[in-house]
Amino acid sequence: MPWDESPCPYCGGRVINVSNAVIYNGHTFGNGRCYLCVNCRASCGVHGNPATRRPLGVLATPEMKFFKQSCHKKFDSVWRNNKLSRNQCYKQLAKLMGICPKCCHFGWFNQPDLELANAILSDESWYKR
Ligand SMILES: [Zn+2]
Known part of the structure; x- marks a missing residue:
């Protein structure tokens, strides 16, 4: 199962790969992508080339x-x-x-x-x- 299809480890919510503008008040940073739990909004960045979809770390609350x-x-x-x-x-x-x-x-x-x-x-x- 690809990482971004796993549920959030904290609340079981759905985790999506989205523009990081959603967590930085409308501005994008770095490669512009992040993972976000749509329920509790835990998030983390994505490594270098966003096409790899590799998370930068664990989801952070x-x-x-x-x-x-x-x-x-x-x-x-x-x-x-x-x-x-x-x-x-x-x-x-x-x-x-x-x-x-x-x-x-x-x-x-x-x-x-x-x-x-x-x-x-x-x-x-x-x-x-
Ligand atoms: Zn969550």
């Missing part, structure tokens, strides 16, 4: 998006300020979360993962531990 933004703010400031490379940041976070570095990507985290990552990143010295 508004609450997950809130945690994701919070995580990124703390995480990105570390590599942007050259305290560690971006790659080292992912490795360090994976170590602290007890997951494999290859699985360490905010786009693939579920709600508990995001809450755990957010708690870890709330410690300002997380990247030194």
